[in-house]
Amino acid sequence: MLKIQEIRELIRLVNESNIVEFVYEHDGSKIKMKKAGAHVAIEPAAPQTIAKEAAPQQTTPVVQAEPQAAVVEKKEEPKQEPTPVQADNLHKITSPMVGTFYAAPSPDAEPYVKVGDKVKKDTVVCIVEAMKLFNEIEAEVEGEIVEVLVKNGQLVEYGQPLFLVKTE
Template sequence: MDYKSIQELIKTVSDSNLTSFEIEAEGIRIKMGKVEKVQIESTNPVKNIDTAVNTNDVMKEVSFEKASVDTKVEVVDNVKTDGTALTIKSPIVGTFYASSSPKEEPFVKVGKRVNKGDTICIIEAMKLMNEIEAEDNFEILDILVENEQMVEYGQPLFKVAKL
C-alpha cells in the first residue's frame, strides 16, 4: 500500500458516515476514527451550549503497524538423566501441521535426521502458514503433538537429540 492509496483511503473515510475504520493489507494495519458532529442543548432556556466538532478538521486516529510473527524455535534442555534429549517448543499459538498438505508425507518422523534449516512442521496462525525450521542438526526422538492439533506458545512439539 503506497502513500497515495493511504491518502485516498483517508479522504474516502472522512467523506463517509463511518466513525471508525480498520484494514489490514500487505502486512500493514491502518486504523482510523473520527468524531461525529455533537450538539448539546441545555434545558435552561437562558443558556444554550453548542459544541460542534467539524469532522473535516479532525482526523482522530491513524496508526500503522507492521504485522509480523517471530517464528524462531526455542530449544531447551529436557530434564532427562542422560542429558542428550532436547525439547523443541512452539514459537507461536496456532494449528500444528506435520506436512505441507494432507496428501504429502510428514516433514519429519521419529528416527529421522534433520539438518539445520530443514522445515520440521508448519504452524498456522491467523491464516498465515509459518514454516518452523530446525536451528541445528537433530535426530527426532518423539513427536509430541498430533497433526492439525492446536498448540500454545511454548508448548513442546518435538523431543530431539542434537547431532
C-alpha cells in the first residue's frame, strides 16, 4: 500500500497535469482518481488466485478529496522556498528529476555543502534518489552557496530549485 505522502504526491501530479482519470494497481490495492468528480477511491483489486477467492474479501472505504485540498497543498509548497532578493549573479541549481533530496551521502555524514561554501562546476552538492538510484547532483557553476531551498528527505520535482549560488 502506498504511504499517505506518496498518495498526496500522486494527487498533486494528477491535479497539475492534463490527465482526467488515473488508475494505479499494486499489491491488491487500486487507486483511481478522476478530476471531474474529484474522487479518490481505494479498493481491493480482483483476487488473482483461487485461494485468494476463497478468503473473505475486505473492503476499504472510498476516500473523497476536495479538489481544493490538492490546490491548497500546492499553494503551501512555495512557503518552504523562501524567495530572497533576486540578483543578476544568483544561479539556481535545479533538480534534474523527480525524487528525494538528500544533503549528505549518509544520514550520519556531514552535508555535501552548506551556506557559505565555495563550489566549482564539478562539486557534488546533493543526491536525488529516484527509483532506488542515487544520483549525484553537481553545481555546474563556480561560486558560493547562498541558500539551500529544500530540506533533507524532501520530495523534489523536475526543475525545482535546490540551491542558490552567487556566481563569481
